Amino acid sequence: MLSNYPEQEILLPANSWLIFFSLIAALLLNFVPLEGILLLLRPDFVALTLLYWGIYQPHHIGLSIAFIMGLLMDVSNIGTLGQHALAYCVITYFALIFHRRLRIFNPFQQLPQIILFLFLMQSIILLTALLNDFNFPGWRFFLNCFTGMLAWPFICFSMKLFCKQKNDPNLL
Amino acid sequence: MKSAPQFFRHGPNLFVRLSFFVLLSLLLMIEDTRFKYFPEIRQTVALVAYPLQKLAQIPITIYDWANESFANFHLVEENYWLKQQHLKSQRQLLRLQALQAENKQLYKLLKAVQKTEGGAIMAEMIYASRDPFNHRAILNKGSQNDIHPGQVVMDDMGVIGQITQVYPWVSEITLITDKDHSVPVQAVRNGLRSVISGAGKNNKLELRYLSVNTDIKLNDLLVTSGIGGVYPSGLPVATVTYIERDPGKTFATIVSTPVAGVSRNRQVLILSLIPPISDHSLELIEINQ
Numbered sequence: 466m467l468s469n470y471p472e473q474e475i476l477l478p479a480n481s482w483l484i485f486f487s488l489i490a491a492l493l494l495n496f497v498p499l500e501g502i503l504l505l506l507r508p509d510f511v512a513l514t515l516l517y518w519g520i521y522q523p524h525h526i527g528l529s530i531a532f533i534m535g536l537l538m539d540v541s542n543i544g545t546l547g548q549h550a551l552a553y554c555v556i557t558y559f560a561l562i563f564h565r566r567l568r569i570f571n572p573f574q575q576l577p578q579i580i581l582f583l584f585l586m587q588s589i590i591l592l593t594a595l596l597n598d599f600n601f602p603g604w605r606f607f608l609n610c611f612t613g614m615l616a617w618p619f620i621c622f623s624m625k626l627f628c629k630q631k632n633d634p635n636l637l
Numbered sequence: 638m639k640s641a642p643q644f645f646r647h648g649p650n651l652f653v654r655l656s657f658f659v660l661l662s663l664l665l666m667i668e669d670t671r672f673k674y675f676p677e678i679r680q681t682v683a684l685v686a687y688p689l690q691k692l693a694q695i696p697i698t699i700y701d702w703a704n705e706s707f708a709n710f711h712l713v714e715e716n717y718w719l720k721q722q723h724l725k726s727q728r729q730l731l732r733l734q735a736l737q738a739e740n741k742q743l744y745k746l747l748k749a750v751q752k753t754e755g756g757a758i759m760a761e762m763i764y765a766s767r768d769p770f771n772h773r774a775i776l777n778k779g780s781q782n783d784i785h786p787g788q789v790v791m792d793d794m795g796v797i798g799q800i801t802q803v804y805p806w807v808s809e810i811t812l813i814t815d816k817d818h819s820v821p822v823q824a825v826r827n828g829l830r831s832v833i834s835g836a837g838k839n840n841k842l843e844l845r846y847l848s849v850n851t852d853i854k855l856n857d858l859l860v861t862s863g864i865g866g867v868y869p870s871g872l873p874v875a876t877v878t879y880i881e882r883d884p885g886k887t888f889a890t891i892v893s894t895p896v897a898g899v900s901r902n903r904q905v906l907i908l909s910l911i912p913p914i915s916d917h918s919l920e921l922i923e924i925n926q
Contacts, residue, residue: 492689493693498693541690600837
C-alpha cells in the first residue's frame with residue numbers, strides 16, 4: 466500500500482530571509498523594462514513565487530505579503546492601485562487552501578493547476594480594468610499564463626536547491 | 638482564559654482574512670480611480686519600489702552602453718548630416734527672430750498682452766507602462782528637478798503628453814493616446830477648433846464631436862489651439878488619417894495619428910508651466926477688442 470504514495474523529499478523549513486530575497490528577486494525580474502512581444506511573454510514571477518511559497522511553506526507566507534507585493538507591482542506598472550493586490554491575494558488564498566492536494570503531485574503534474582491559478586489572476590486583473598472602462602487589450606493578454614506555466618518547474622527546482630537538507634537522512 | 642500556545646495560534650480564519658484584503662483592495666481601486674484623496678499612498682509605495690526599479694534598469698543600461706559603443710562607427714556620417722541640418726535650421730531661425738520682433742511690435746501697437754515664452758527641461762523616458770490598459774510612461778526627472786504636474790511634454794516633432802504625477806526623482810507622464818486624455822486643437826488648413834482625445838488603443842486619437850459635414854480632410858495637420866491655457870498654442874499634435882461620414886450618425890468618425898513619436902522617442906522636452914492668465918488681463922483683451 467505504501468508504495469502507492471509518491472516518494473517526497475522532506476525539505477527544510479524555509480528561512481524567512483530566503484522568502485524575502487526570493488520575492489525581491491521576483492520583483493526585480495518583473496521590473497526589467499521590456500517592450501512589445503517580450504513584455505507580453507514575460508511570466509509574472511511574483512505570482513509564481515507567491516504560489517510556490519503558498520504551496521510548499523504555507524505557514525511562512527500570508528495574504529498580507531501578497532497584498533504588499535501587489536501594491537508594489539501596481540505602482541511600478543503605473544496601473545490602478547489595488548488591481549494586482551487583489552489578484553495576488555486571491556491566488557495566494559487558493560494556493561494556501563489547496564496546498565495539501567497540490568503537494569501530492571510533482572512540479573510537472575502541477576502544471577494544469579498552475580495555469581488555472583494564473584488564468585484566474587489575469588481574469589481578475591482584466592475584469593477590474595474593464596469595470597474601470599478600459600479597452601479590452603486582446604487575447605494576447607493571456608499569453609503570459611502559458612509562459613508562467615512553462616517557468617513553473619524551473620522555479621520549483623531552483624527554490625528546492627536552497628531548501629535541501631545538507632546531509633542525506635538515509636545515511637544515518 | 639489563557640491564550641493558546643504559539644503553535645496553535647493561527648489568527649482569524651483564512652477566508653475572513655481574504656475578505657478583508659479583497660475589501661481593502663476594492664476600496665483602494667475605487668479611491669484611486671474616482672476620488673484620489675490620498676496621493677500619499679502611491680508616493681510612499683513608489684519610494685519603496687524606486688531602488689528596486691533602479692536596480693532592474695541595469696541590464697538595459699548595459700545594453701544601451703554597448704549599443705552606443707558600436708554606434709561610434711557612424712559618428713562621422715551623423716556629424717556631417719547634423720551640420721547640414723544645423724545650417725538649414727539656422728536660416729529658419731533667423732527668419733523666426735525677425736518675425737518675433739515684428740510680432741512684438743504688433744502686440745505693442747494693439748496694447749495686448751504678450752504671450753510669454755517659457756523654458757524647457759530635457760528628460761529621458763525610462764520605461765513605458767507595463768500595463769496594457771493605459772498609455773503612460775516614466776521620465777527620469779522629478780520634483781527634485783522642479784517638475785510639476787500639468788507640464789507639457791514634447792519631442793522634436795510634436796506633443797507627447799502631460800505630466801500627471803511627480804515623485805522625488807521620477808515623474809509620470811500621461812500620453813496623448815491614453816484613453817480620455819484630451820488636447821484642445823485647431824486644424825492648420827482652416828483654423829477649425831476642436832478637442833482631440835486619446836482612443837486608448839492602437840496609438841490613435843479621435844476627434845469626437847464634429848458633425849458629418851465638417852470641413853476636414855485627410856492629412857490635415859492639427860496643432861494645439863492654446864485654449865484652456867494648459868498647452869501652449871501652435872505645437873503639432875496629430876494628422877488626420879481616417880474619416881468616415883455616415884449620414885446615419887450624428888457625428889463623423891475622425892481618427893488621427895500622433896505626429897510625435899509617442900512611444901518611440903527616448904529623449905523628450907518638458908516645457909515649463911504657462912503662468913495662468915489673470916482675470917485682469919483678460920478684461921484688458923476684451924476692452925482692446
